[in-house]
Amino acid sequence: MIISSFPVSRLAKQFVSLSGLSLLVFLTITTAKAQEQQIxxxxxxxxxxxxxxxxxxxxxxxxxxxxxxxxWGLYAVPGMIESWALCSEDWITRDSTSNYDDFKKWYWGLNKDFxxxxxxxxxxxxxxxxxxxxxxxxxxxxxxxxxxxxxxxxxxxxxxxxxxxxxxxxxxxxxxxxxxxxxxxxxxxxxxxxxxxxxxxxxxxxxxxxxxxxxxxxxxxxxxxxxxxxxxxxxxxxxxxxxxxxxxxxxxxxxxxxxxxxxxxxxxxxxxxxxxxxxxxxxxxxxxxxxxxxxxxxxxxxxxxxxxxxxxxxxxxxxxxxxxxxxxxxxxxxxxxxxxxxxxxxxxxxxxxxxxxxxxxxxxxxxxxxxxxxxxxxxxxxxxxxxxxxxxxxxxxxTRPIQGYQSGNVYFTQSNKGKEVYALALLAENSPVPATVEWSINTPPKGAKMKLLSTGANVKYVVKGEKVIVTIPPAVQKLKGYPALAFEFIVAAD
Missing domain, CATH: 3.20.20.80 (Glycosidases)
Structure with a gap:
């Protein structure tokens, strides 16, 4: 997998304690740098x-x-980056006094500690x-x-x-x-x-x-x-x-x-x-x-x-x-x-x-x-x-993707049979649920009922031009930290 960050000081301590060597090895890899590698x-x-x-x-x-x-593997023992510390490439830096062969022996020797x-x-x-x-x-x-x-x-x-x-x-x-x-x-x-x-x-x-x-x-x-x-x-x-x-x-x-x-x-x-x-x-x-x-x-x-x-x-x-x-x-x-x-x-x-x-x-x-x-x-x-x-x-x-899949902070999916459409509204973290949610694509068919999945109850909505405006029940508005609301409506008859 792509390279991840790990605590340098911890790695150094583990190298010393597990190998018995006085040599300190520092592999300074940051998440940002690792992401650039595009493994x-x-x-x-x-x-x-x-x-x-x-x-x-x-x-x-x-x-x-x-x-x-x-x-899960040897890298769990010292709590460090998985495998990549063994690889000698220019984005991996070690202390200038370290010995690469000693490091490999230490790492592979973790099998005796796992x-x-x-x-x-x-x-x-x-x-x-x-x-x-x-x-x-x-x-x-x-x-x-x-x-x-x-x-x-x-x-x-x-x-x-x-x-x-x-x-x-x-x-x-x-x-x-x-x-x-x-x-x-x-x-x-x-x-x-x-x-x-x-x-x-x-x-x-x-x-x-x-x-x-x-x-x-x-x-x-x-x-x-x-x-x-x-x-x-x-x-x-x-x-x-x-x-x-x-x-x-x-x-x-x-x-x-x-x-x-x-x-x-x-x-x-x-x-x-x-x-x-x-x-x-x-x-x-x-x-x-x-x-x-x-x-x-x-x-x-x-x-x-x-x-x-x-x-x-x-x-x-x-x-x-x-x-x-x-x-x-x-x-x-x-x-x-x-x-x-x-x-x-x-x-x-x-x-x-x-x-x-x-x-x-x-x-x-x-x-x-x-x-x-x-x-x-x-x-x-x-x-x-x-x-x-x-x-x-x-x-x-x-579900499967639907052609109009996003309107602002609302995403859409459809059932794998194409009958139901779902609107999923992403809510800001640690914020109250808003009084209304709206989107401007995937308008429900005239007369269609809309259900809030988290409660199973129908919700009221209106269509104004291309905009769908859904009213959120007062009990749901009292929730704090709720991550997303999901609505279902039927677009195809049985």
Whole structure:
């Protein structure tokens, strides 16, 4: 995922305390600078899938609208940026006296400290359900190569360390099972690059950036071993971890050279002269034989294996006519960072409404603590979001975009059958509900009744020219801090 901020002093202290070194390493990365890197911007092209099973699954996914992406790995132990501190690029700065090799050894050595004895996937799944979420994407492996599942391809995994004897050591299995029990669609995040694997970052050479560090054209055997390694790990996930709905592939710089576009060249890292092709068609064939209808999200590599697009940490400027999701963090970071600044429930609800009105879904990022639980303030935020969705979810779930999707602070959706239209008015945070709400498009048919979803009661409205003016009931006006009002009216008869 895109790079996030983390406390520099905390990282320095962790490096000292966990490694026993007197060396201080400072990686000064700010959110603003990280956002400039545009690690995964939105693709500019889209190709609809041809497989009927994939198309059916895609439409079902488009009905869900709201999901949780969970980043959890070694980076949770010190509470720092996920994986990226390993990457040596010019936007990552270290103390001039630091030693890069020592830092990598320290970071990868965190596997000896990662012992989440309170690991509670049922808490995670319940928190997500309480938030009104309906699909999951879980990091089975991030760029650092540490596997959160019991792969046979490497010993660098959660089942080989202090947590190995725990009955729930095969973390991914228990996460997927917990969310399935709550009725979620299940997605496996998988990083195509693997910085720990010697077939990707060959130890004989330095590791200058996020790319593989040797010329594949000169060493095809080594790259073929990496392709085999990747294929086998994804095969394990597709065959051994139950029913899967989504294979969410991160690390879009690992791609065929002919697919490198100008937008990819502007990501902030060098583009090698060779192709980092891992044969996604072969992986997709295998995965879909095991999981018919599987959605594959090969991020930013437009074509038949990017079944929906994934703009990151932002909402597109305009409505899009194909499937997409905004992946956005609840705080400033993807993984767990102590005292992370969390978005307010109103902010998340406003983003969700805008995303859905523009035709997308919202994938909200949450990072569990190193002990295996989700922090209480996060759980509370999620519950407050869910409280609003419980009353107003009809305007979000099972909807599709409508041509006139915005009028001022009011956004519009329509049911996937095209019968109901919903108007969602965003309200200023911590302010009283206004006496009226108005918009100038999507006028209800003459004589149509309008319902306020949060109460289920009909509301009065008038049409003056092109303007619709809705009167808000006095009891609702007394509410403070209510994030948005949702109205429903019928535009098509049964």
């Amino acid at each position: 995964h911007p939105q693709s500019t092209q889209y190709e609809w899938p041809a497989d009927p099973a994939v198309k059916e699954k895609l439409e079902h996914w488009r009905d869900q609208k709201f999901g949780m992406i969970i980043h 012992n989440p004895v309170k690991f509670n996937p049922d808490q995670w799944a319940q928190a997500a359900k309480d938030a009104g979420m309906r699909y999951l994407v879980f990091t089975t492996k991030h760029h650092d190569g540490f596997c959160m599942f019991d792969t046979k391809e490497t010993d660098f995994k959660i089942t080989n360390g202090p947590f190995a004897s725990n009955p729930k050591a095969n973390v991914a299995k228990y996460v997927f099972d917990a969310f399935r029990r709550q009725g979620f669609m299940i997605g496996a995040y998988f990083s195509k690059p693997d910085w720990h694997c010697p077939y990707y970052w060959w130890p004989m050479y330095a590791t200058p950036d996020r790319n593989n560090n040797y010329d594949i054209r000169k060493h095809p055997w080594r790259w073929n071993k990496f392709k085999e390694y990747t294929y086998n790990q994804i095969s394990e996930l597709m065959h051994d971890y139950g029913s899967m709905d989504i294979l969410w592939l991160d690390g879009g710089w690992v791609r065929p050279l002919e697919t490198v576009t100008e937008e990819v060249k502007n990501w902030g890292a060098n583009i090698p002269a060779w192709s980092q092709d891992i044969n996604i068609p072969s992986i997709a064939k295998m995965a879909r034989e095991a999981q018919p209808g599987l959605l594959i999200v090969d991020r930013t590599v437009h074509g038949p294996y990017e079944n929906y697009q994934t703009p990151e940490q932002r909402v597109p400027d305009k409505q899009l006519d194909h499937p997409w999701e905004s992946c956005i963090t609840l705080g400033d970071s993807w993984g767990y960072v102590p005292s992370d600044k969390l978005k307010t429930p109103a902010k998340v609800i406003h983003q969700l409404i805008e995303v859905v009105a523009k035709g997308g879904s919202l994938l909200l990022g949450v990072g569990p603590k190193p002990d295996g639980t989700i922090d209480s303030p996060v759980v509370q935020r999620l519950a407050e979001i869910g409280s609003w969705l419980k009353a107003n979810g009809a305007a979000i779930y099972n």
